[in-house]
Amino acid sequence: MFLRTLSLTACTAVLVSISVVPGALAQMDGMAKPQSGKTMPSPPATATVSLNGQNLTLKYNAPSLRGRHVGGSEIVPYNQVWRTGANPATTLITPIPLHIGNVLVPAGTYTLYTLPTASKWMLIINKQTGQWGTEYDQKQDLGRVEMKAHTLASPQEVMSLSFDDLKKDSAELHVRWDTVDESVKVSTP
Numbered sequence: 001m002f003l004r005t006l007s008l009t010a011c012t013a014v015l016v017s018i019s020v021v022p023g024a025l026a027q028m029d030g031m032a033k034p035q036s037g038k039t040m041p042s043p044p045a046t047a048t049v050s051l052n053g054q055n056l057t058l059k060y061n062a063p064s065l066r067g068r069h070v071g072g073s074e075i076v077p078y079n080q081v082w083r084t085g086a087n088p089a090t091t092l093i094t095p096i097p098l099h100i101g102n103v104l105v106p107a108g109t110y111t112l113y114t115l116p117t118a119s120k121w122m123l124i125i126n127k128q129t130g131q132w133g134t135e136y137d138q139k140q141d142l143g144r145v146e147m148k149a150h151t152l153a154s155p156q157e158v159m160s161l162s163f164d165d166l167k168k169d170s171a172e173l174h175v176r177w178d179t180v181d182e183s184v185k186v187s188t189p
Contacts, residue, residue, distance in 0.1 A: 055095070058093075059093070063085065070180050078118055080116075082114050085161070087132070089135070094108065121175075128140040149181070152178075160175075160176050
């Protein structure tokens with residue numbers, strides 16, 4: 001059923017997986033379905049990690065560059081809140097409290113946005129859920145945290161969210177696309 005599944009076990013207490021679902025099977029809660037026989041240009045994807053035995057899940061849609069570039073005025077424009085993916089808003093589901101950077105995130109469901117600039121990106125944790133990705137309400141922000149910037153050696157065609165640098169109680173959340181690699185630490189309190 002899955003087009004691609006990647007699993008990585010750093011130790012017995014930590015598991016990461018990323019799944020991309022084919023467009024014909026693509027469906028997430030509240031997501032518009034593709035027309036029969038057509039593939040979605042930005043298919044649904046999931047990233048999960050286990051911290052202290054509890055699974056955190058990110059649900060997002062993975063857009064492709066298709067000859068464009070991140071930043072500037074093409075895709076993911078600077079100085080504008082971005083849905084951190086495509087189509088529905090990117091969703092974080094956590095059964096346990098977390099620290100994302102210095103923001104305490106209670107157990108629950110949240111939307112993740114980013115605010116990219118030429119010099120830094122901010123990750124936005126928002127309490128509004130179930131909306132289309134472009135429906136952002138700043139009054140619903142739980143918090144914002146600055147991300148660490150890295151540059152990929154070669155462009156990555158399809159945007160990805162993943163968890164790296166795995167430990168029993170922490171991981172790094174990465175947003176990678178084009179030559180951009182932005183990350184923030186996620187840990188249990």
